[in-house]
Amino acid sequence: MPKTPCFQSGIAFLLFWTLSALAQSPEPIVANQNRSPAGKLESGVLNIQLEVREGVWHPENEDGPALFVQAFGEAGQPAQIPGPMLRMLEGTTVHVTVANKLDTAVTVHGLNTRPGDSKDVLDIPAGETRERTFPAGAPGTYYYWARSTEPRKSGLGSTPQTVFEDAQLNGAFIIDPPGAVPPDRVFVVNLMFVEHDISHPRFEVVSINGKSYPFTEPLDYTVGDSIRWRVINPGFAPHPMHLHGAFYKVLSLGDTQTDMRFDGDDRQSVVTEGIQPGGTMMMEWSPEHAGRWLFHCHFQLHMSSAERVPVFTQPSEHKDPLEGTSGSMVHDGNKMEGMSDMAGLVLIINVRPSAGAAAPVSAKAATRTLDLIIDPDAQAAANEPKFSCAIREKNKLIASQDRGVGPPIVITRGQLTEITVLNHLKSPTTIHWHGLELESYYDGVVGGGLGDQVTSAIAPGDKFVARFTPSRAGTFIYHTHAGDPSQLTGGIYGALVVLEPGETFDPDYDKLLVIGTRDQLFNAKRITINGSEAPQPLTLARGNTYRLRLINIAPNLIGKFRLGTQEHPETWRELAKDGAYVPARLAKPGDAMLDILSGETYDFQFRADEPGDIPMEIQNLVSQAKLVTHVVVR
Ligand SMILES: [Cu+2]
Structure with a gap:
């Protein structure tokens, strides 16, 4: 399926790697999980030798589709996406050299004391090296980055962020406060356009620490763990990063030069934080429920199978683009492990039960039972499907006045609620209870669940019984989590309002x-x-x-x-x-x-x-x- 780009932009720059096209083997670029700091620390000075190079990157598996891009590496080591992590204690002096191995000039940003001036850059002509020594500065989550291309316009207006073959030229820059630092993980979210050429239409590639789901690193935790993540978005689009089944606290928000920390009651609890273009975030959460969970960008395009990186058929198989077929892209045959129908900015989180876990809600009787009935709208045009959702409670049916949205579901905090979803469509569906802290099996994500209780899609004519006890009152969403985007544009969603006991809507x-x-x-x-x-x-x-x-x-x-x-x-x-x-x-x-x-x-x-x-x-x-x-x- 051809991918559809989301923003307008400029001209083609990225080269495509085909085995027949290059005589010598290009350098392979490796994915960087940001587990260990780069460079060498010697008596309070972090010495690091960076290089800007070109090579071949595999955003999916190592023998999957390949892209020819620019990346940072340490001298004598493979280039990495994202670039080597610069991580140091407050008070450290950084001594960095950057060798530009490209045949174009680069401008390197972010190798300076924090907080700093984003105009403080290193301009490095092709083939030359520059060096810098500076005190690290204030603790926080930052990054460094470089461009080899001119700034370009995206659909959001002109952005300082890189868009094309230099969009992977970045790396984490973390300054830790003195004393004991709780362990964390660092995730760099990258976004790149690959421009069209005669063999393919334009597409975008998204990745977390150099890999795109289903090839992102699976994460393993235990119920009750205290989990800290730093999320860095050097790209040109915001990403609403959504955690399933639990709230997270936002500990800090920043960008390449600044970091704003929130303490105590100033920390906001969210299930979705929009990380701005060029933005950073530190978050903390603790899973209460075992099972398989997701952390993903809530843009459907950034998490859908349309985001699989295409591979290209041999040139001889292409039709002449002038005759109307702009190349043939196919996805390779890698089997997608785990959660199906998703790709791109998705992390899978496997949470093991802790000892003495509470009995699952499936063992108890619900005090409130509802049906959610999903029907096709027979009047809608075939190329523009609409759906109607209705709620039935004790033989009383509530449908929404406008088709194209479901009626609100109003439930009560602390009340064990059972909602039977009846799928009257000709295609499978699944309903996600967005923002509720519930058991994994009921979360509506195909492949979720615990042990051998695995969530599957609701087949046409079939039903699924979801059970949960809302633990907080507020405004939530029920929505389709099926891969087919027409279910969302067609209205398989509605407000999910949780009231305090005794309140009425x-x-x-x-x-x-x-x-x-x-x-x-x-x-x-x-x-x-x-x-x-x-x-x-x-x-x-x-x-x-x-x-x-x-x-x-x-x-x-x-x-x-x-x-x-x-x-x-x-x-x-x-x-x-x-x-x-x-x-x-x-x-x-x-x-x-x-x-x-x-x-x-x-x-x-x-x-x-x-x-x-x-x-x-x-x-x-x-x-x-x-x-x-x-x-x-x-
Ligand atoms: Cu996104």
Whole structure:
């Protein structure tokens, strides 16, 4: 299946490696798991000799598809993707030399004291070497990077990040505080465009520590472990990184030069954090439930089988591109281990039970039982399927008014709930309970589960019984986790609202704004709110306080939501993110403007004091397309 790129961009630069094309063997580039620091530490000085080289990278398995790219390496050692990890204690002096082995000049960023100036660069002509000595600076999660190409425009406007064959020229730069440091892992998330040529259309390659799922490193932990990860995104797109089955705390956010640490109650709990282009994050979490879990980018394109790296058929097998067929790409026949139907920015986390684990919920009787019935919409066009979801409880059926979104499921914290999903479609599906801390088997990820209880897709005509006890009240999502993106654009999703015991859901005060798109890619133009491309205005009474529950469940939407005008936005107060109350530093009145990525939910408190119309819009920052509607205040 040909891949579809997500951003607009410039000209072709990347060369393709074919065995017949090069006479001599190019240097192999190895994937770097960032387990050990590079260089040599001698009496407080970290000495490291870096080289910028070219070679062949295998983002999947070692005999899988190969790409000819640029990478950093240590002198005398194979080049690595990501580059060698520079990791040192605060107070260390860094002495680095960089030899440019390319036949083009490179500009190296990030070899300087932190915090620092991003304009502090090393320009190295082809074939030359430069060196630098500097004190490391303040503790944090940073990276260094280099470019050999001109800055280019992406769909998000011009970005300082690299896009093409130099997009793998980066490496972690970690400064540890003195004293005992809890163990952590460092994950560098890379994104690269491979431009079209006569033999193939443009595609993108995503990787975590130099490998793309299903070839990323599987992670093994035990229930109760304290897990720290540093996630570095040197690329030109944000990635909403979503953890299944558990919340994580954001310990720090930063970029190549700065790091902002949060302590104690200032640490936000999330299930999805959008790591900005060029951004870094340190996170901490502890698995409560054994089983097979995922940490992945919530952009459907960055985690779908469309992200498999193509291999190319022999040139003789290509049709003449001028005759209308732009090359034939096939995926190689590697069997995909583990979770099926996914590829790209996905990590599998195997969590072993701890001694004395609690009895599974499957052993207890549910106090609330619901059916979620998924039907095709017979009126929808065949090339643009729509679906309807309905909820049945004690013979009472609740369907949503608009097809293309499911009705909200409202359940109660602490109540063991059983939801039977009935698949009336002609294709398999599976439902993920996004943000709930539940047992792996019920999480809706095919291949998940524990022991021999393995989650499978719900076959056409079949059903699956999900059981969980929500442990916190808030705004969550139920959505299809099937590989077919048309299930998400067609509306197999809805709000999942968990209330405190004794609370009731009052649609007069609780306003759901579930954002989706009817088209699949980053340049989606058809944005929906509550399933509709032309939603009814929201009517509010002046002086009343409302809770707006915003959900972005579009497959690939870098969205900006706004209430009011650009010049005069309304004021609201953030209450929660992903279902968890936000720290006091965020729970303040602020402008009603929000960057919201696929897989994020937010709760805001809002009150309008004057009657009239308030503009409300959601914009796709890639395509610039907008859904414009308004709020009527009476
Ligand atoms: Cu992503």
